[in-house]
Amino acid sequence: xxxxxxxxxxxxxxxxxxxxxxxxxxxxxxxxxxxxxxxxxxxxxxxxxxxxxxxxxxxxxxxxxxxxxxxxxxxxxxxxxxxxxxxxxxxxxxxxxxxxxxxxxxxxxxxxxxxxxxxxxxxxxxxxxxxxxxxxxxxxxxxxxxxxxxxxxxxxxxxxxxxxxxxxxxxxxxxxxxxxxxxxxxxxxxxxxxxxxxxxxxxxxxxxxxxxxxxxxxxxxxxxxxxxxxxxxxxxxxxxxxxxxxxxxxxxxxxxxxxxxxxxxxxxxxxxxxxxxxxxxxxxxx
Numbered sequence: 001x002x003x004x005x006x007x008x009x010x011x012x013x014x015x016x017x018x019x020x021x022x023x024x025x026x027x028x029x030x031x032x033x034x035x036x037x038x039x040x041x042x043x044x045x046x047x048x049x050x051x052x053x054x055x056x057x058x059x060x061x062x063x064x065x066x067x068x069x070x071x072x073x074x075x076x077x078x079x080x081x082x083x084x085x086x087x088x089x090x091x092x093x094x095x096x097x098x099x100x101x102x103x104x105x106x107x108x109x110x111x112x113x114x115x116x117x118x119x120x121x122x123x124x125x126x127x128x129x130x131x132x133x134x135x136x137x138x139x140x141x142x143x144x145x146x147x148x149x150x151x152x153x154x155x156x157x158x159x160x161x162x163x164x165x166x167x168x169x170x171x172x173x174x175x176x177x178x179x180x181x182x183x184x185x186x187x188x189x190x191x192x193x194x195x196x197x198x199x200x201x202x203x204x205x206x207x208x209x210x211x212x213x214x215x216x217x218x219x220x221x222x223x224x225x226x227x228x229x230x231x232x233x234x235x236x237x238x239x240x241x242x243x244x245x246x247x248x249x250x251x252x253x254x255x256x257x258x259x260x261x262x263x264x265x266x267x268x269x270x271x272x273x274x275x276x277x278x279x280x281x282x283x284x285x286x
Contacts, residue, residue: 009109013046016082016096020149021116030110031072031102041102043070045082051124054089061088072102072110094119122148132257134169136162147250152243153234159249160230168195170223170256171203177212177263200227215259222256 009028019025031041045065052061063084072078082096097115102108122144130137143158163170175183175191183191187210197203204223211221229249234242 011046012044012112013048015112015114016048017050019114020121021114022149024111024113027100027110027112029108030100030112031108033108034069041072041074041108043072043078043080043100044108045070047087048084048094050084050094052086052089052092053124054086054092056089057086057092061086063087063092063094072100074102077101120145126254126257128257128261129254132170132173132253132260133162133166136165139165143246144250147243147246150239150243152237152239152241152246155246156234156242156249159246159253163226163230163249163253164200167200167203171195171207173260174207174211174215174223177215177260178210180264181212181214183210183212200230212263214263215256217252217255217259222252225252 009026012027012030015023015025015027029044031043034040034042045067047062047064049060049062051059052063064087066083066085067081070078070080070082078100080098080100082098084094084096086092094117096117099113099115101111103110122141125141125144129140133140139158140162143155143162146154146158171191171194175188175195178191179188190206190210194203194206197206200223204221204227208221208224211223215222217225226249229245229252232245237245
């Protein structure tokens with residue numbers, strides 16, 4: 001771990017929040033001289049903005065480091081654990097395993113390696129996606145972690161397994177939207193038949209005419225988009241190309257989950273509004 005002064009640096013809090021494990025970076029404001037300790041160098045512990053999934057938060061929150069003073073020597077490696085706690089709910093925690101090296105030359109800059117973190121690294125996954133894929137939640141999250149670490153073949157394999165395993169579940173959720181929007185019985189029967197079809201392409205063909213317009217993504221059938229990506233062979237592409245495919249699968253799957261949720265919510269809100277208005281009307285007539 002060698003620090004090169006003229007190379008680009010990132011802020012320490014940004015590195016902790018966004019860098020995947022095994023990442024190394026040159027850090028701005030990694031440490032400071034503390035007059036309370038004879039001007040010895042101490043690692044800075046800024047608040048870190050990360051997603052907190054506690055019931056009280058469910059959103060990005062600042063986490064505060066519980067350890068106040070970590071001493072380091074110039075040009076020597078230091079192995080440390082940083083434990084952060086959500087400032088809002090005071091319950092959720094994040095622990096980072098890091099290696100840091102103060103840059104010398106009388107500056108607070110340095111270099112850092114993130115060895116790992118717990119809970120595992122990864123951007124927040126919308127609950128709607130987890131609901132859509134159901135039993136394959138852990139497989140999807142493994143794919144997400146692989147994607148975050150740039151492991152294209154691994155991410156693609158995990159996402160493909162999720163979609164193939166949960167094909168029938170996804171079709172059933174789309175059928176619910178179609179039913180809410182007043183699809184005819186014969187269309188709903190096509191959805192039911194498609195849910196038992198083993199071949200993805202045949203299932204898509206069966207329901208293509210009944211797919212609700214509001215679930216289309218830029219005018220395209222999301223199932224067709226997914227199937228097209230899944231049909232790509234692993235051995236035909238580089239890891240970088242597989243990573244791009246994996247990201248595309250995740251984005252389309254996430255957007256489909258979002259649209260299904262909005263469709264069901266809108267319909268539920270409409271039904272509730274009509275019911276309440278009818279109750280008020282009936283009450284006035286009595």
